[in-house]
Structures are given as structure tokens and as C-alpha cells.
Amino acid sequence: MGNVIQAKFISLAEGDITPYRPSQEQFKMRDYIPLGSDNLFPQALARFARSSPNHRGILDSKHTYIVGDGITSEDTATQTLIEAVNYEDQSLTEVASPIIFDDILSGNAWIELITDRNGSFLWFNHLDTTKCRLSKDRDFVIMHPDWARDKGKTDKNRIMLPVYPNFQQVPGDKYSAFRCVYHLKRYEPEFVYYGLPKYISSKDSIQIDFKTNKWNLARLKNSFRVSGILVVPVKDKEESKDVIDYINREYIGEDNQAKLLTITKSRARDNEKADQTQLVETKQDDEGSWMDLHRQSIGDMVVSHGWFRSLTGLADNTGFDTQRILNEYEVALNTVIKPMQGEYVKLFQKLYREVTGQELELNFVNQPPFDTDDYKYIWELRKEKGLDFNENDPMQKLLVLNNTTINGTNNTNGGNISSV
16 A cells, blocks of 8 residues: 655644753853853743733732832922933833833843932933843943844944943933943842842743643644644655645644644555545543643742732632732732832932932832722621621622612612622
């Protein structure tokens, strides 16, 4: 019935993505300290954040709570000052927000400081963490819009600014200002020049999260294709190559999470039964293992971020448990939010004091996730109205928002009902 000419696995899955991609380049001739083996570690972290919805949700949640309602001051003069802290008239809150996000995302943040010759004022700018690298002597920060295309010292796209506290006047600066960059980095053993993000230990869990999402999407988009063995009768090796190339080009959808073994064999000879293309399906029941793996990866991410599940918006069996949210918010406020806010306040105060000799009175404003006065359980309302109530009745463990009438009772706070 014909001899096997060629057998080849056709991969339908995208290769693994890791923040430390292997590279053959030698950096000993470079004038900067690479961040990652290919110098694109921050870009990989940014891609992670754009690829995993749950990872991004945790990042955004943590960032939102730490920024809070912004930075204010009880001192009128200081409040006026922090409402415009650069040439773009951005407030200190607007500048601090992306700085905080970069810090959480990459373990590094870069702040441009601007003053005059006499240090009579100090302004702040945020610099994109993916664009900044330290020079080898650590005296300068080198910025490039696309480090994958950096051409070295002669690259005209580069911008160099001295590291704080060495202010320098940048040639061609229309404002004649003196500038430098402060590098904020998160401590990690063995890492001297750059910081690492808190969640780095869960990078594999992050990949599991977006890989399982891609797998489900690919299965939905390509549900008419199955993994298995495809046997194709061909004339010779040349036609065999054409067939496999054609299958690769025309019939393999993007990111299919499977493999197809394609076997080409010679056609039947004269007086023999004609060959036909055959597809031998290979099936595996792995639905449970995929879902369990996905759930475990989410739990690992939350833990490695040092964050709290109820504050992330992640789906949970307990539903909208207001008491749990408030309890975890109080813990987060005292163990994560306020300590990090305190670090930023002290940093801005330190920089301002060292440059101008003046003090800044700053503080972050925090608000709980919701106003608890607007939320009541049905059983609480029934109790207030003198009606029979049962704290354990699932129907009475619903939240009432705003102005809602329940069995003849009226909630003066009003509104909607939300499941707990």
C-alpha cells in the first residue's frame, strides 16, 4: 500500500515566553549594564502584564489602592506646589501614579528631577521603566525608545541624563534647566544594579494563566481540527515536502495548543487498492487538570504579589462578601498600602529637601472600597423593622443598596440587591 516517505511533527503551539531569553550577544563591549540576558527583561515583564488577565488585574488593583485618592497637603502653599510639578502642569499624583505602577510591575522606577542652577525649585517627571538602563559606570541613565534596535554609542535616538544627585544642563534644552534621574529599585539578593518585582517567583504561574486562556481560545477557533495522525499518500519526496509545507501554511491556525503528526507515504502501485488520506484522532480527557492548573496558578500569583484576593476582583465562591473585603482591606492598608505610600512620601520629601533645602508636607488619601453605610443585608433591614429574620437564610444574605422595599419594609438608603 506504499512506503512511508516522511514523518514529521507539526507544532501547533507557541513557544514558551520567559523574561530571560537566551542570547549569543556579548555585552562586554556595551556601555550600559544590560537588564536581563538580552537586555529586554522590562519589555518581557510588560508583555506578561498585557498577556495574563489575572496578573494584570492584580497589578491594577494593587496600583489603584496604593495611589488611593492621590497625594495632598494640609499646607496651602505645598498644595499649590504639588498641583503642578513639571512643565506639563501635571500634579504630583499624576506623576506618582505611573512611577508606582512601574515599581510594582518591574521592581524599578525612574524619576527625572528638574531644577535651576540655584536649586530654587524641584520638579518631577516619570520616565518609562522599559526605556531606561544604567551606564556601566553607573553615572548616567541611558534612555532609548526601542532597546532591541539600539546601535550603541552613536545611536541618535539615545538620551543620557546623569544619576542623582549630579544635575547637569542638557545641551539644547530650551528651558536651560538642570536635570538628573533618580533610580528607585526593589531589593533582591544577588541583584546589585537593578531591582526585581515582588511577583517574580510566579512567572511560571503567569505563563500558565495566559497559556490556558490561549488554549481555550484556540480550541474554540479551531474546534473542527483535532490532534492526531494525518496519513497523506504522495508521489515522491518532493511532493511530500510540498504537502507538509502546505499544511503548515494553510491549515494551522495561530496558537493551536496541540501537535499533528503528518506522515506522507508513496501511493499504491498498479493493481493495488487506491490509497486515501487518513486522519487518526488522538483524544485525551484533560479538562479537569487544565482547570485545576488554572485555578492554582491564580492562587500562586496572588500570593507572590503579596496581595489579597478579595481586593482584586477575581471571582470567588464567597461572592460579594463585604465583610471579607473590608477585613482584607484593613490588613492590606496596614501591611502593604500605607508602608509603600510612606516610602514614596519620604522619597519626595527627601529629594525636595536635599535640592531646595525646604520641607514638603505630603500625605496620601485612602478610601475603603465602598461606603459600608450604603450596604445592608436583608436580614439586617428586617431586624431593624421588627420583622422575623434569619442570618443564615441565603435569601436574606443579600445586600441592599440605596432605596429598596423588602416585604413591606423600606430601606431609606435605597437601590439594588446584590448577592453575597
